[in-house]
Amino acid sequence: MLKIIEVLFGPRGTKTTAGELATKFGLKLQGDPDTVIRGVAPIADARPGQLAFYSTEQNSTAFKILPIDVLRQTRATVILLQPAQVKDAPQGATLLITDSPRGNIVKILGEIYREKTRFGISPDAHVERGVFFRSKKTNYVGQFATIERGAVIEPGVKIYPGAYIGRNVTLGSGCIVYSGAHIENATIGADCVINSNAVIGKNGFGYTRQNGHNIFIPHVGRVVLGDRVSVGSNSCIDRGAMTDTVVGDGTKIDNLCQIAHGVVIGKECFLASGTGLAGGVVIGDRVLLGGHVGVSNGIHIGDDAEIGANSGVIRNVPAGAKAMGYPAGLGTEFLRHYAWLRKHVNKD
Numbered sequence: 430m431l432k433i434i435e436v437l438f439g440p441r442g443t444k445t446t447a448g449e450l451a452t453k454f455g456l457k458l459q460g461d462p463d464t465v466i467r468g469v470a471p472i473a474d475a476r477p478g479q480l481a482f483y484s485t486e487q488n489s490t491a492f493k494i495l496p497i498d499v500l501r502q503t504r505a506t507v508i509l510l511q512p513a514q515v516k517d518a519p520q521g522a523t524l525l526i527t528d529s530p531r532g533n534i535v536k537i538l539g540e541i542y543r544e545k546t547r548f549g550i551s552p553d554a555h556v557e558r559g560v561f562f563r564s565k566k567t568n569y570v571g572q573f574a575t576i577e578r579g580a581v582i583e584p585g586v587k588i589y590p591g592a593y594i595g596r597n598v599t600l601g602s603g604c605i606v607y608s609g610a611h612i613e614n615a616t617i618g619a620d621c622v623i624n625s626n627a628v629i630g631k632n633g634f635g636y637t638r639q640n641g642h643n644i645f646i647p648h649v650g651r652v653v654l655g656d657r658v659s660v661g662s663n664s665c666i667d668r669g670a671m672t673d674t675v676v677g678d679g680t681k682i683d684n685l686c687q688i689a690h691g692v693v694i695g696k697e698c699f700l701a702s703g704t705g706l707a708g709g710v711v712i713g714d715r716v717l718l719g720g721h722v723g724v725s726n727g728i729h730i731g732d733d734a735e736i737g738a739n740s741g742v743i744r745n746v747p748a749g750a751k752a753m754g755y756p757a758g759l760g761t762e763f764l765r766h767y768a769w770l771r772k773h774v775n776k777d
Contacts, residue, residue: 443541447507447523450480454536459515460523466507469534469541475505480537482509484530509534547587554588571608583619595630601656614668618656618678627660633667633674633690633708646670648690655679655696661686670708677714695732713748737763 448462465478472481472495483500500510500517508518509525518524527533547569550556554570559578562568568582571590576582580594583602588594592606595613603620606612610623614630623629635646650669654676660666661684666674669691677696682688687705694700695714703721706712712730719738730736731748741755754763 443543445541447480447525450537450540451525453540454527454533456509456533457526458524459526460507462523464507464523466541469538470505472503472505472508473499475503477504477506479505480507480509480525480541481505482530482534483514484511485514486511486529486531509537551590598630607662614650615652615654617654618658620657621654622659624660624662624664624684626663628665629654629660630668631665633670635670635690635708650674650690652676658682661702664688683720701738719753 445466446462447458447460447464447466450456450466451458451462466480467478468480470476470479470481472483475481481503483495485494487494497517500508500514501519503519505522507523507525509527509530510518511528511530512526515524515526548566550568550570551572551574553572555575556570557576557578560576561581563582564584567584569587570576571588573590574588574592576588576594577596579597581599583600585603586600588606589608591608593611594600594606598612599616600606601617601619601621604617604623606623607625609626612623612629617623630652632648635648636643637646638644648668648670650671650673652666652668652674655678657679658676659681661682663684664682664686666676666688667690668674672691674688674690674692676682676688676694677698679697680694681698682700683702683704685702686700688694689706689708689710691708692706692710694712695716697714698712698716698718700718701720704718706724707726709727710724713732713734715733716730717735719736719740721739722736722742724730724742728742728745730742730746731750733749734746735751736742736746736757737753739755740753740757742752742757744756746752746757750759752759
């Protein structure tokens with residue numbers, strides 16, 4: 430029964446051929462170009478009719494190089510691999526050859542498992558008068574989604590059921606807003622993905638204490654996301670109090686992250702789950718923040734810095750530095766402290 434359910438409702442690959450993929454993505458083909466591909470699987474689990482990849486690329490420590498025997502014994506019909514591994518491929522397999530299998534498998538997955546295109550505005554959606562669609566025929570708005578007047582919806586935008594788009598929000602071309610997302614006071618760039626239940630553009634946690642009482646500070650800034658930004662489920666990006674909260678092109682924000690008012694994040698950064706940035710934090714380009722990193726108000730983190738998981742950052746981090754610990758310090762410093770502590774604790 431489970432197999433039947435999997436066949437009927439599981440992810441289905443779009444039928445394609447090795448030759449079509451080779452032509453589309455500029456891959457060298459060895460074998461039959463008419464070989465049909467009906468799905469993608471890990472190389473150790475692949476079955477006939479599926480594509481798998483093998484790579485010795487080590488782009489990060491998260492990528493593990495599998496033993497070469499996994500390639501030799503695979504049952505995959507089509508294999509994406511590097512030139513150096515061609516000699517180890519099984520006899521009869523059709524090969525797609527590239528210097529970067531890891532980079533190309535991403536494109537192939539997007540091609541084979543691309544979502545069915547959706548168009549049209551549901552009659553159950555609430556779209557106020559004064560919403561500006563630049564190319565309405567290319568947009569999708571699901572049932573019970575709400576778009577308030579003054580919003581600008583660029584071509585190719587998909588808004589899934591139950592999402593909320595507030596007044597004067599701009600959604601750039603190709604954006605996807607998933608169910609339950611809430612966006613207001615924001616300008617979103619092209620090809621952004623806002624996942625379910627993300628909240629963008631609400632007031633920040635800004636208060637002043639007067640006469641023993643906490644008084645809220647009105648917020649008048651916005652949130653500005655660049656192009657190709659991804660915001661994870663249940664993450665929050667607060668609008669600025671007087672300046673905008675800004676996220677640069679290509680930055681990826683995981684689930685359950687908190688970006689406070691007035692934060693500026695550069696381009697191509699990664700923020701892992703549970704990261705929290707206090708107000709006024711400035712982060713450079715290509716910065717990596719591990720899970721559950723906390724950054725104090727007004728801290729600056731330079732370009733290409735890396736902060737280890739569970740770190741608490743209370744002082745500026747220079748460009749290119751690797752920091753970890755609580756409070757966070759340079760990685761080598763933290764490791765020396767940890768080694769000293771282990772040595773003396775074990776003595777006791």
